[in-house]
Amino acid sequence: xxxxxxxxxxEYPVIPTIxxxxxxxxxxFVAKDxxxxxxxxxxxxxxxxxxxxxDKMGELTGKYRSLAVFLDACxxxxxxxxxxxxxxxxxxxxxxxxxxxxxxxxxxxxxxxxAGKYFPKxxxxxxxxxxxxxxxxSYFHQCSQCRRCSVFCPYGIDTAEISMAAREVMDxxxxxxxxxxxIIGKVYKIGNNLGLPEAALADTLExxxxxxxxxxxxxxxxxxxxxxxxVLVVTPSADFFAEPHxxxxxxxxxxxxxxxxxxxxxxxxxEAANFGMFIGSYENMRKVSLRIREAALDLGVKRIIFGExxxxxxxxxxxxxxxxxxxxxxxxxxxxxxxxxxxTYDLIQRKAITLDKSANDDMVLTYHDxxxxxxASRMGPMPGGQFILPREVIKASCNHFYDMPQDTxxxxxxxxxxxxxxxxxxxxxIRVKGALPRMEALKYVVETYGVTHMAAICAICKSxxxxxxxxxxxxxxxxxxxxxxxxxxxxxxKKQ
Amino acid sequence: xPFWTIVYALLFYAATALLIGGLAYKIRKYAxxxxxxxxxTTPAPVTRQGVVLRMFxxxxxxxxxxxxxKWIWLFGYLFHFGLFLVLARHLRYFTYPVWTWVELIQPFGxxxxxxxxxxxxxxxxxxxxxxxxxxxxALSDHLMxxxxxxxxxxxxxMDYLTHTDIVSxxxxxxxxxxxxxxxxxxxxxxxxxxxxxxxLMIIFPVSKLLHAPGVFFSPTRNQVDNPRExxxxxxxxxELEK
Numbered sequence: 198x199x200x201x202x203x204x205x206x207x208e209y210p211v212i213p214t215i216x217x218x219x220x221x222x223x224x225x226f227v228a229k230d231x232x233x234x235x236x237x238x239x240x241x242x243x244x245x246x247x248x249x250x251x252d253k254m255g256e257l258t259g260k261y262r263s264l265a266v267f268l269d270a271c272x273x274x275x276x277x278x279x280x281x282x283x284x285x286x287x288x289x290x291x292x293x294x295x296x297x298x299x300x301x302x303x304x305x306x307x308x309x310x311x312a313g314k315y316f317p318k319x320x321x322x323x324x325x326x327x328x329x330x331x332x333x334x335s336y337f338h339q340c341s342q343c344r345r346c347s348v349f350c351p352y353g354i355d356t357a358e359i360s361m362a363a364r365e366v367m368d369x370x371x372x373x374x375x376x377x378x379x380i381i382g383k384v385y386k387i388g389n390n391l392g393l394p395e396a397a398l399a400d401t402l403e404x405x406x407x408x409x410x411x412x413x414x415x416x417x418x419x420x421x422x423x424x425x426x427x428v429l430v431v432t433p434s435a436d437f438f439a440e441p442h443x444x445x446x447x448x449x450x451x452x453x454x455x456x457x458x459x460x461x462x463x464x465x466x467x468e469a470a471n472f473g474m475f476i477g478s479y480e481n482m483r484k485v486s487l488r489i490r491e492a493a494l495d496l497g498v499k500r501i502i503f504g505e506x507x508x509x510x511x512x513x514x515x516x517x518x519x520x521x522x523x524x525x526x527x528x529x530x531x532x533x534x535x536x537x538x539x540x541t542y543d544l545i546q547r548k549a550i551t552l553d554k555s556a557n558d559d560m561v562l563t564y565h566d567x568x569x570x571x572x573a574s575r576m577g578p579m580p581g582g583q584f585i586l587p588r589e590v591i592k593a594s595c596n597h598f599y600d601m602p603q604d605t606x607x608x609x610x611x612x613x614x615x616x617x618x619x620x621x622x623x624x625x626x627i628r629v630k631g632a633l634p635r636m637e638a639l640k641y642v643v644e645t646y647g648v649t650h651m652a653a654i655c656a657i658c659k660s661x662x663x664x665x666x667x668x669x670x671x672x673x674x675x676x677x678x679x680x681x682x683x684x685x686x687x688x689x690x691k692k693q
Numbered sequence: 694x695p696f697w698t699i700v701y702a703l704l705f706y707a708a709t710a711l712l713i714g715g716l717a718y719k720i721r722k723y724a725x726x727x728x729x730x731x732x733x734t735t736p737a738p739v740t741r742q743g744v745v746l747r748m749f750x751x752x753x754x755x756x757x758x759x760x761x762x763k764w765i766w767l768f769g770y771l772f773h774f775g776l777f778l779v780l781a782r783h784l785r786y787f788t789y790p791v792w793t794w795v796e797l798i799q800p801f802g803x804x805x806x807x808x809x810x811x812x813x814x815x816x817x818x819x820x821x822x823x824x825x826x827x828x829x830x831a832l833s834d835h836l837m838x839x840x841x842x843x844x845x846x847x848x849x850x851m852d853y854l855t856h857t858d859i860v861s862x863x864x865x866x867x868x869x870x871x872x873x874x875x876x877x878x879x880x881x882x883x884x885x886x887x888x889x890x891x892x893l894m895i896i897f898p899v900s901k902l903l904h905a906p907g908v909f910f911s912p913t914r915n916q917v918d919n920p921r922e923x924x925x926x927x928x929x930x931x932e933l934e935k
């Protein structure tokens with residue numbers, strides 16, 4: 198099945214001893230000239246790359262307080278060393294958060310600190326050589342920017358910030374990652390990560406409307422580019438056809454239908470995900486975000502609601518107001534943006550939709566907290582709402598729900614293994630190995646409670662698990678969308 | 694003035710200047726560098742008071758570290774709390790008359806040095822024995838522990854083995870503070886102790902000891918979770934909108 202060893206699922210999680218260099222070979226494809234240039238980066242490694250990289254590092258430290266503090270503050274206490282799913286799955290020490298940061302920190306120290314300039318050996322500072330750059334390319338693409346390390350660090354040092362900075366520096370010297378950069382280019386040209394043009398999108402949505410009608414006998418609409426709709430829904434483009442994503446999309450449609458609230462998708466902003474964050478580029482992240490603002494203005498909507506997507510919700514919840522705000526042209530009664538989970542949860546609370554839990558009786562469910570929803574965003578008015586709302590919606594839609602062990606959920610959740618720009622076939626080995634801690638937790642509830650399905654609210658998680666579950670002996674369709682459960686349970690036609 | 698008194702007097706003036714100047718420079722840099730995006734590690738407080746409380750729990754109890762690793766927490770807490778009491782106790786050498794609360798903690802301060810040593814020993818043992826921590830340790834990480842350990846041990850020795858002339862020592866430091874120099878007692882143990890402390894003060898602003906001011910500026914811990922309610926815009930990001 199694979200040309201690498203698949204980790205064994207143990208009864209109890211075990212912290213592996215270190216094995217140096219075992220993942221040094223893992224590197225994603227390098228972005229070609231054309232993909233680099235459309236993002237404003239040089240097409241290949243430039244001649245004076247060292248100087249440009251060093252200057253860029255200085256510039257970034259002046260622009261981001263996170264970097265300035267994180268590069269100085271680490272005391273190498275070791276608290277984070279057993280917290281990264283990629284370390285637990287590979288045992289490569291450079292996948293320990295502190296060691297990954299040190300790949301960047303040792304260069305920063307060499308050029309920007311007194312100790313590193315004059316006593317490099319003493320503090321472990323090194324010159325920026327081609328070998329160091331290769332190490333960066335390898336190991337900064339083995340970080341899914343999931344922030345688990347940041348939760349456990351006594352200073353809150355977030356390796357994601359360092360990974361983003363390193364990727365930005367690499368892009369600026371011409372060594373970008375194909376997967377992310379090609380995709381961002383597609384958003385600029387076509388409007389979404391998958392490169393799905395307007396006509397194809399309209400066609401797909403029409404097909405979904407037919408599917409729902411065949412299935413339920415009710416005409417539920419999935420409108421596209423409808424001016425004057427109340428709500429603009431921005432959802433990851435995987436929702437348009439990937440399984441189980443598309444079942445979630447049909448779920449949103451049914452919820453809007455039952456709520457009697459008009460909504461529309463936009464072909465111009467047909468993508469919730471924002472890969473600008475993965476490559477640490479504020480400018481690109483802003484450019485992608487502005488498309489949503491433009492679509493909202495153009496369509497004259499009053500609210501913006503995001504579909505099920507993890508990193509997208511981070512950018513939406515935490516950054517959208519910064520990047521593309523202010524949203525004073527929208528209805529001030531609602532937060533901007535809202536999550537579809539907040540919308541559905543509110544309807545359930547108000548008993549504005551009816552759910553028949555028994556429709557999901559063929560499943561025993563657990564819930565995977567997506568990393569960026571859990572540790573980089575919120576839902577609802579109270580801290581931790583991002584854990585409560587999805588679970589409440591699931592419990593309102595089914596009869597059998599069990600959580601995975603406490604140290605693998607909520608803000609201690611493990612990444613699916615495919616986040617942060619790693620969801621590409623050329624990184625299959627690290628994706629499979631990185632899923633180990635989640636698979637162990639899943640195995641526990643499967644064996645203890647007879648769990649059959651795991652629900653998630655992130656397009657990356659859903660795609661990653663579909664691909665990775667079979668490596669560990671689970672069925673690929675045991676991953677479901679939360680709104681797929683809602684879709685199954687919702688009683689249509691109640692409100693007419 | 695005796696030669697060594699002049700050397701140590703100048704050393705402590707220089708060390709104090711470098712410590713304060715270096716820290717002021719660093720803190721200024723942390724404070725003035727913008728945080729362009731809202732990146733609190735969530736769940737995060739939704740009010741400023743909540744953030745103050747979160748930071749207090751972090752600094753006073755090492756909350757995140759406690760969740761993370763009980764051994765590091767135990768050793769780290771022993772060391773830091775011990776150090777805090779020891780430093781507080783040492784205020785008696787710089788104040789006249791000695792403040793009441795310093796008098797009150799005197800008995801605890803004396804034994805806190807043992808906690809410090811125990812904590813340092815535990816942290817050092819982990820650095821050597823745990824393969825993951827050994828891998829991430831540079832020479833400077835070991836030297837830092839050696840320096841702190843040597844300071845603690847020389848201090849303890851003067852308390853429990855050979856007593857130093859504490860009255861003259863206090864006169865020396867008060868003299869430094871009020872620019873009215875008095876001779877330093879030339880006790881070798883004391884001079885080593887003071888020399889190491891001055892070294893620690895000098896390297897503080899150029900070493901990982903910057904975690905002390907740094908933690909207060911960590912955006913993942915000190916930001917309010919309110920991005921939807923309040924637009925957050927850094928000056929350099931605002932430039933992009935023009």
